[in-house]
Amino acid sequence: MKIPVAKPFMGKEEAQAAYDTILTNWVTQGPRVAEFEERFAAFVGAPHAVAVSNCTTAIQLALIVAGVKNGDEVICPSMSYIATANAIVHAGGTPVFAEVNPLTYNIDPVHTESLITPRTKAILIVHQIGLPADIDAFRVLCDRHGLALIEDAACAAGSSYKGSRIGSHSDLVCFSFHPRKVITTGDGGMITTSRAAYADRLRLLRQHGMSVNDRVRHASTKVLFEEHVEIGYNFRMTDIQASVGIQQLERLNYLVDERRKIAHRYQDAFAQLDKVRLPVEPAGYFTNWQSYVLYLLPNTGLDRNDLMQAFLDRGISTRRGVMTSHREPAYGDFVLRSALPVSEDASDRSIVLPLYVPMSDAEIDYVITNVLELLR
Numbered sequence: 067m068k069i070p071v072a073k074p075f076m077g078k079e080e081a082q083a084a085y086d087t088i089l090t091n092w093v094t095q096g097p098r099v100a101e102f103e104e105r106f107a108a109f110v111g112a113p114h115a116v117a118v119s120n121c122t123t124a125i126q127l128a129l130i131v132a133g134v135k136n137g138d139e140v141i142c143p144s145m146s147y148i149a150t151a152n153a154i155v156h157a158g159g160t161p162v163f164a165e166v167n168p169l170t171y172n173i174d175p176v177h178t179e180s181l182i183t184p185r186t187k188a189i190l191i192v193h194q195i196g197l198p199a200d201i202d203a204f205r206v207l208c209d210r211h212g213l214a215l216i217e218d219a220a221c222a223a224g225s226s227y228k229g230s231r232i233g234s235h236s237d238l239v240c241f242s243f244h245p246r247k248v249i250t251t252g253d254g255g256m257i258t259t260s261r262a263a264y265a266d267r268l269r270l271l272r273q274h275g276m277s278v279n280d281r282v283r284h285a286s287t288k289v290l291f292e293e294h295v296e297i298g299y300n301f302r303m304t305d306i307q308a309s310v311g312i313q314q315l316e317r318l319n320y321l322v323d324e325r326r327k328i329a330h331r332y333q334d335a336f337a338q339l340d341k342v343r344l345p346v347e348p349a350g351y352f353t354n355w356q357s358y359v360l361y362l363l364p365n366t367g368l369d370r371n372d373l374m375q376a377f378l379d380r381g382i383s384t385r386r387g388v389m390t391s392h393r394e395p396a397y398g399d400f401v402l403r404s405a406l407p408v409s410e411d412a413s414d415r416s417i418v419l420p421l422y423v424p425m426s427d428a429e430i431d432y433v434i435t436n437v438l439e440l441l442r
């Protein structure tokens with residue numbers, strides 16, 4: 067058997083939607099993008115959604131509209147995909163890396179508060195591999211210190227926190243539609259916001275700072291001239307992508323249900339293992355299980371990298387757990403404000419198992435059997 071670690075779920079509906087959009091001749095920043103935005107906003111329960119080219123540009127724009135300027139500090143976890151930190155740098159800010167909780171891998175509010183200085187402008191929390199961070203704790207922290215709260219929800223489409231969907235809790239929530247996430251548009255991103263002024267500025271910035279958008283100009287019976295009111299970016303989503311996204315959104319509840327069934331089978335099967343710590347889903351937190359990660363306890367004689375090779379020899383692809391950004395060469399010269407032993411240990415001792423839809427019973431059983439053999 068050959069089992070990948072992940073794969074996107076797309077079918078004829080997505081292909082047909084892309085085909086139909088191409089034949090309309092309206093292929094970027096048009097009606098399909100607007101429709102995807104409306105549907106996504108309704109799905110998560112946010113007043114506004116703004117589609118962009120990917121989640122890295124979504125976070126960059128979110129930081130800009132939140133007022134991050136050159137030299138401002140933004141606190142985020144180092145243990146995240148490196149795009150989290152990179153987006154802060156792209157917005158002119160300086161990432162300040164906070165520690166994570168060893169059970170949830172989510173950014174720790176107590177450690178975060180210890181890192182706040184007069185130069186801190188925002189806190190960028192990450193919903194680690196789909197499991198929400200403690201949004202309320204960070205809301206309190208941000209209010210107390212006058213900081214902006216931004217959510218990197220790249221992996222968290224379809225996840226919920228305290229009964230409402232991620233995307234509905236705060237002013238700037240950023241999603242990814244890269245194929246490694248639960249739904250995909252090839253590449254793509256979305257920012258949800260409750261503030262109309264933020265949505266307007268995000269729409270301006272994603273399209274070169276242009277005052278009249280294409281849909282308004284096309285619909286106008288009078289000649290309209292646009293102005294470029296600030297220096298913007300080209301962070302547009304195409305209508306081809308958006309048409310695929312509309313179909314993917316239709317599938318999101320189903321995909322999350324299926325992922326949860328597979329994850330629960332893993333949880334039941336691996337409960338008997340004493341060399342690993344299983345992932346957790348605390349009460350009030352609902353994860354889409356974007357990834358399923360096992361932590362290998364110390365002093366068990368298990369070497370993570372050897373184990374990954376052993377799985378690969380048996381036809382099972384795995385990945386290392388979430389990276390730490392500060393140990394990548396790109397941040398090699400970066401001075402940490404505080405050591406990050408929990409993040410480093412969690413990153414070094416964790417392994418991502420295959421989880422995708424559809425995953426056959428035979429494939430799930432094959433993974434379970436091999437995990438039990440190799441980790442007993």
Ligand SMILES: *Cc1c(COP(=O)(O)O)cnc(C)c1O
Nearest residue numbers: 120121122147149150220242244
């Ligand atoms: C995937 C990911 C990103 C980047 O998303 P793109 O759409 O590829 O730009 C950012 N943050 C986290 C936590 C991610 O997992």
